[in-house]
Amino acid sequence: MDSLLLLGLFVLISVAVLFIRYNKRRWPVANFPPGPTGLPFIGAFLSIRNEAYAHKIVEQQVPQYGKLFSLMLGIPWVFASGYDVINEVFQSNKGYDFASRLEPSYNIQLHNPKKLGLFNADYSERWQQQKRFVFSTLRGFGFGKASFEWKIADEVSLLLSHLKDLAEVPQDLSTLLISCVANVMCDTFLGCHYDHNDIEFQHILHVLDEIFQMYGRQESLILEYLPISRPFLKQHAQKIIDLNEELYAFLMSKVAEHQKTFVAGREPRDFVECYLAKSLEEPDIFTIEDLKYVLSDLFSASTDTTANTLKFALLYMVMNPDVQEKVHQESMRVVGPSRLPCLDDHEKMPYTAATIYEIQRLSTIAPEDIRCATVDTTLAGYNIPKGTNIICDMRGLHYDPELWPDPERFDATRHLNEKGEVVKHPYLLPFGAGRRMCMGETLAKMELFLFFSSLMHQFKFELPPGREPPSLDPAPGFTASPFPFEVIVKEYE
Ligand code: HEM
Incomplete structure (x- = not known):
């Protein structure tokens, strides 16, 4: 009896200690x-286990806990929603308070344990030096200026010529789009250009897609x-490591060729x-190891995002043929039939620009923006430890x-004022x-305008007759992409 009592007491005390430690x-x-x-042990895992995207979790929790709430998921994670709270995350103390990235992320540790590079790096002097270098180099290449435009224009012309060969047969254009976008990156960052049928090129795009x-x-x-x-998911963890290693090996083989x-x-x-x-000037900061992660971030952050936006663009256009027609008509009015749109036309094509904004709103390619507190601070009146x-x-x-x-409605005119300006x-x-906003915004905007306006200028995209309309929901992934869908491409006479 005594020993039973003792055992019961032991269990009670153990549970109490467990709860006190957990709550702490x-x-x-x-x-x-x-x-x-x-x-x-499992925290709030049961309430998020079926949700690939944060907005579903937010929808569940906000009614009870408000626009800033926390969930215990190994460590306590804070979820921010609504413009005021999100804006505070981005701008608080001139953007400094939440300028770091995930701490400590298991998925990142698997392949980038020192958190080097651009995207996963913490806010640090080293990250700032890499970022300043990337910006000044890209500026030197003429990003945002006409001097860079031809690189994209070349790729646009290639895409258009491929589409002309399709002969109105239903096609999934994903591979074509990602190949064109990736080539702009290869040209800029690695100094090479690939044939779309190149096996090494298609393999590495496949690897990139698998990583996301x-x-x-x-x-x-x-x-x-x-x-x-x-301990039970070692095989999955190894797959993440292997895929990232393949991407690194590809990029480092290019670096070796350059060396x-x-x-x-x-x-x-x-x-x-x-x-x-x-790296000859500052060998301690600009090392080959840093270059590996910088290149990997530039390659992955640029290719998938831009190509997915263009895929969604086609999806929304086939689902909204009236919008597609208006964009085409605007390009005919401003550009005329004898040449392709160029960056100078952008200002004169407000409906097209507004349509791109609406595509970006509805597709929200980066559905979550993940930051980490650099210091002990506050957010929406709550205390947030470093x-x-x-x-x-x-x-x-x-x-919202x-x-x-x-x-849910596609309405480009949301982004136009009474005067018809964007x-x-x-x-x-x-x-x-x-402070952590996208480093490639200027390039991405140039690409989106040139690819999208040229596609709309030259072709009409339609759903194959008799098919179910494709889903507008994003497929699961780190970034949002549409589920596979096919279109028929018709060239304007
Ligand atoms: C439509 C295309 C793109 C979209 C939607 C997009 C979106 C984003 C978003 C949401 C972030 C996180 C920003 C934040 O934390 O506030 C980001 C970061 C980043 N993007 Fe982009 N991006 C695009 C294209 C590009 C391109 C073309 C490049 C490269 C030239 C690029 C390079 C980067 C880098 C390096 C970061 C990390 C910045 C940091 O952590 O400091 N992105 N992007």
Whole structure:
């Protein structure tokens, strides 16, 4: 009897200690954003296990806990929604307070343990130096200026000539689009250009696509948010490592080729040569290891996002033929039939520009923007300790009915004023904002305008007759992309 009592007491004390320790981790400071308590070991995992995107989790929790809430997922994560709170994340203390990235992310540690490069790096002097270098180099290449336009225009012409050969047979244009976009990147950063049928090129695009899809898989969420699962998911973790290693190996083979022909003092021909020259000046900061992660970030952050936006653009156009017709008519009026649109036409094509804004709003290619507190700070009146991860629900922001009436409807005129001029609403943030905002915004905007306006100028895109309309929902992944769909391409006479 005595020993039974002792055992019962032991169990009780153990459970109490477990809960006290759990709660101490769950609520790291007083006045921490509220949220469900969760359970020891699994936290709030059960309430998020079926949700690939944060906006679904936010929809569930906001009615009870408000626009800033927390969930225990291995560590406490804070979810920010609504323009005011998200804007505070981006701008608080001149953007400094939330200028770091995920801490500590298992998925990132697997392939980038030192958090080097651009995207996954913490806010640090090293990251700032890499960023300044990237910006000044890209400016030197003429980003945002006509001198760079021809690189994209060449790729646009190739895309158009491929489409002319399609002979109105239903086609999924994903591979074609991503190949063209990736070639702009290869040209700029690696100084090479690939034939679309090149096996190495298609393989690496496939690897890139798999990496983005892997991060959207259930197993990756479990690995990230349920630490006790890690010994059971070693195979999935290894796949993440292997895919990233393949991408690194491809990029480093290009760097090795450059090292063989590099001549110090000669005018650099591409980004890699600029970096090699810089590494001679500051060898401790601009190392080959840093270059590996910088290139990988530039390649992956630019290719998938831009190509997915163009895929969604086609999807929305086939689903909204009246919009497609108006964009085509505007390009005919401004550009005429004898040449293709160029960047100078942008200002004169407000309906096209507004349509691109609407495509970016509805597709929200980066549905979550993830930041981390660089210091102990506050957010929406709550205390946030240094190192807390904040997930901003960007898709929710772009579908907020108070900001965008009837948010599911495609309506380019939301971005036009009474005079018919384009308006950039402050709460349209496809490239994020603040200190960690997208480094390639200028290039991405140039590409989106030139590719999209030229496609609309030359071709009419239609759904194959008799088919079910494709889903407008995003497929699971780190970035949003449409589910596969086919279109018929008709050339204007
Ligand atoms: C339509 C195309 C694109 C979209 C929608 C997009 C979107 C984004 C978003 C939302 C972020 C996170 C911003 C934040 O935390 O506030 C980001 C970061 C980044 N993007 Fe883009 N991006 C696009 C194209 C590009 C291109 C073309 C490049 C390269 C030339 C690029 C390079 C980067 C880099 C390096 C970062 C990391 C910035 C940092 O952490 O400091 N992106 N992008």
